[in-house]
Amino acid sequence: MMEYVCELKNISKRFHTINNETKAIEDISFKVEKGEIVSIVGPSGCGKSTVLSILAGLEKPSGGEVVVNTSNIGFMFQKDQLYEWRSILKNCILGLEIQHKDTEENVNKVLKMLKKYGLYNFRNYYPRQLSGGMRQKAALARTLAIEPELLLLDEPFSALDYQTRLSVGNEVGEILRKEKISTILVTHDIPEAVSISDRVILLTERPAKIKKEYIMEFSMCEGERTPMKCRNTTEFGGYFREIWRDLDVSGK
Known part of the structure; x- marks a missing residue:
């Protein structure tokens, strides 16, 4: 079934x-x-x-x-909706913060995800410092951080x-x-x-x-x-x- x-x-x-x-x-x-x-x-x-x-x-x-x-449920829009005053890592753990799930274990999962997506070395950069493609990958990482079904x-x-x-x-x-x-x-x-x-x-x-x-x-x-x-x-x-x-x- x-x-x-x-x-x-x-x-x-x-x-x-x-x-x-x-x-x-x-x-x-x-x-x-x-x-x-x-x-x-x-x-x-x-x-x-x-x-x-x-x-x-x-x-x-x-x-x-x-x-x-x-x-x-994770929702990713046409625009990346990244917050310019937050670093890439801080943007990616935003959903975890809202859900009060920003534990060390979950943050480490996000860091591993950023390595996989080629964003780890840019984790402390701000959105304006990234290309459009990298911003979209960061937005995806933020969406997937909450492990949506x-x-x-x-x-x-x-x-x-x-x-x-x-x-x-x-x-x-x-x-x-x-x-x-x-x-x-x-x-x-x-x-x-x-x-x-x-x-x-x-x-x-x-x-x-x-x-x-x-x-x-x-x-x-x-x-x-x-x-x-x-x-x-x-x-x-x-x-x-x-x-x-x-x-x-x-x-x-």
């Missing part, structure tokens, strides 16, 4: 103003297995980030049911230049797969979704519904899988073309 870390059941969301009502999402249902990486793609402004906000408890759905089988990523690489985005995305994908962290990634970048994910969910234009789901299977051993290696397979181009075709909103 599959273990699910979260499930959305017929979720809808409407935003009300004085003059009208806007339907953001409508009748969305899906589950995420433990350790599964799922990407959500769709037209710009269709409500992808709203789905994450509902899962995180930042927004209440207008209808349907949300089941999250953990209270330990569900990780929500809202276009975390979108502010990076293309080369840095590929590099950091590859490293993050490797980390998530090795740590077996259940992850939902919202992205507008189809190649990113295909290379990182076990499954990709395509949403329609607003009000967003699920148009199609795709299982990402590549011709390599699971232990060898990285986003960069996935990009070099024959399957990668096929998945990209299929999703791009299904995403087409021109009506052609």
Whole structure:
């Protein structure tokens, strides 16, 4: 029997103003297995980030049911949200401080994580002294420091230049797969979704519904899988073309 870390059941969301009502999402249902990486793609402004906000408890759905089988959720935004007056290490243990879990043992775990991510020698630097890619890795380390069972990523690489985005995305994908962290990634970048994910969910234009789901299977051993290696397979181009075709909103 599959273990699910979260499930959305017929979720809808409407935003009300004085003059009208806007339907953001409508009748969305899906589950995420433990350790599964799922990407959500769709037209710009269709409500992808709203789905994450509902899962995180930042927004209440207008209808349907949300089941999250953990209270330990990590959320990483488009901007790194690092505090400029705190060192990289102090930024990374912020969540532990808030949860009163900043023990010597947990801080040492964070230091080991910084070594793994190539940030240890920069632990006493401040965010403004780091490149965009290094800042994003620091933001990821801060998010993973609380050992989340569900990780929500809202276009975390979108502010990076293309080369840095590929590099950091590859490293993050490797980390998530090795740590077996259940992850939902919202992205507008189809190649990113295909290379990182076990499954990709395509949403329609607003009000967003699920148009199609795709299982990402590549011709390599699971232990060898990285986003960069996935990009070099024959399957990668096929998945990209299929999703791009299904995403087409021109009506052609």
